[in-house]
Amino acid sequence: MIEVTRINHLPLVLNSDLIEHIESTPDTIISLINGQKLVVLESVQEVVRRVIDFRRSIQLHPQIDKQFHPDAPAVARD
Secondary structure (H helix, E strand, O other), rough: OOEEEEOOOOOOEEOOHEEEEEEEEEEEEEOOOOOOOEEEEEHHHHHHHHHHHHHHHHHHHHHHHHHHHHOOOOOOOO
């Protein structure tokens, strides 16, 4: 989940797994896999950075998921 700001300055928390693509026209438009389009204030580069940061945080802290899903299989680490 990442936080972005809609063009009307309202914050929105977005499931980044739903992003199909992002374009700059010059507004930043996030297209979702369900066809919905969101216009946000952040740049394309900022949205991408937030997605990367979020996904890195998941990789670094798999034990947090285990707290909420104790029956989930363990994540193998190399």
